[in-house]
Amino acid sequence: MDIILALKAIIMGLVEGFTEFLPISSTGHLILAGSLLDFTSEKAKVFEIAIQAGAILAVMWEYRARIGAVVQGAASQPRQQKFILNLLVAFLPAAVLGFLFSKAIKAHLFTPVPVATAFIVGALVILWAEKRHKMLAGSHRIENVDDMSVVDAFKVGCAQCFALIPGTSRSGATIIGGMLFGLSRKAATEFSFFLAIPTLLAATAYSVIKERHLLSLADLPLFGIGGLAAFVSAFLCVRWLLRYISTHDFTIFAWYRIVFGVLVLVTAHFGWVTWAE
Numbered sequence: 302m303d304i305i306l307a308l309k310a311i312i313m314g315l316v317e318g319f320t321e322f323l324p325i326s327s328t329g330h331l332i333l334a335g336s337l338l339d340f341t342s343e344k345a346k347v348f349e350i351a352i353q354a355g356a357i358l359a360v361m362w363e364y365r366a367r368i369g370a371v372v373q374g375a376a377s378q379p380r381q382q383k384f385i386l387n388l389l390v391a392f393l394p395a396a397v398l399g400f401l402f403s404k405a406i407k408a409h410l411f412t413p414v415p416v417a418t419a420f421i422v423g424a425l426v427i428l429w430a431e432k433r434h435k436m437l438a439g440s441h442r443i444e445n446v447d448d449m450s451v452v453d454a455f456k457v458g459c460a461q462c463f464a465l466i467p468g469t470s471r472s473g474a475t476i477i478g479g480m481l482f483g484l485s486r487k488a489a490t491e492f493s494f495f496l497a498i499p500t501l502l503a504a505t506a507y508s509v510i511k512e513r514h515l516l517s518l519a520d521l522p523l524f525g526i527g528g529l530a531a532f533v534s535a536f537l538c539v540r541w542l543l544r545y546i547s548t549h550d551f552t553i554f555a556w557y558r559i560v561f562g563v564l565v566l567v568t569a570h571f572g573w574v575t576w577a578e
Contacts, residue, residue: 309338310523314352314530319538321356321501321531322494324427324473324554325561329416332467333565336413336576344515346411350508351524353501355531360494363539380447390451391458391492392499398462399504410467413576414569419468420562427555430477434486434550442483446492449484456482457492461500468562471497477551486546494539 316334320327331349335341340348361368374381410416443449460478464471472493479489509516568574 306523307526309340310348310527311530312338313340313349314355314527315534317349317352317527318356318359318531318534318536321353321535322360322472322497322539322542324423324470324476324551325558326416326420326423326468326470326473327353327356329420329468329470332411332416333413333576337574343512344520346407347508347512347515348520348524348527351505352527352531354505355528356535357498357501357505358528359532359535360497360539363536364494384447387446387449387451387454388495388499391454391461391496392503394455394458395461395465395500396503399465400507402465406465406467413565416468417562417565417569419466420558420565423469423473424555424558424562427473427477427551427558430481431550431552431555434480441480441485441488443488444485446488446495449488449492453482453484454492457484457489457496461496471500473551473554486550490542490546 313331313334316330317327320330328349335345335349371381371384375385410419443453457475457479460474460482461471462474463469463478464474475493475496476486476489479492480486484492565574565576569576
């Protein structure tokens with residue numbers, strides 16, 4: 302395997318893992334990183350989606366006890382059945398819209414400038430949501446994901462639809478959306494983690510199957526390296542984020558998005574960085 306290509310795969314995997322579960326848009330960062338690394342072919346786009354599986358495996362490992370309990374109780378325990386139903390209901394809105402409009406979105410929005418713009422807009426939403434959350438401190442209805450109703454799950458699923466716009470952030474849309482709909486910060490974050498499992502696994506499978514003509518067995522080592530890097534970095538990120546939200550809000554991520562988005566727009570406008578289209 303080409304050493305330079307392997308290094309690019311590792312970097313992309315690390316970017317995926319460290320950004321997938323933070324409200325800063327993993328897709329946006331992958332598009333920008335791929336542009337800087339000249340990693341922008343059609344196969345590279347499949348790679349960016351496929352390595353999400355590594356990040357999801359990290360979440361599944363972190364929550365293996367809960368996932369095991371859900372699997373064991375799926376046939377007989379109402380609590381686990383309700384949890385599965387909530388995930389299914391939350392998964393469907395973005396799955397349907399993604400299936401219908403993914404081609405148009407990729408054609409028009411998967412480029413650096415739209416991504417940077419979405420970074421900034423998403424940041425403003427986070428700042429507004431955090432200000433609102435502080436004003437209504439202690440008024441959230443749901444402390445735990447098991448307390449969510451089907452309607453609550455559907456609302457979070459609708460919020461996830463905004464993540465179809467690159468640069469918005471799937472985790473940001475679901476976490477902030479959940480908080481706006483009455484979930485505590487912890488409940489919104491954990492449900493975002495769980496919802497990522499069917500959402501990203503489905504996206505990975507769909508992309509790989511649809512674009513299988515671009516792939517060969519020779520690509521497995523590259524995908525494996527990227528997936529492993531995504532797994533390790535995502536595992537570290539999830540552990541850190543769960544500790545972080547116990548004492549902090551998401552304001553810092555909003556300011557990061559603004560600075561990063563403005564930086565991309567300025568460098569693109571003046572031609573200081575040649576962002577690949």
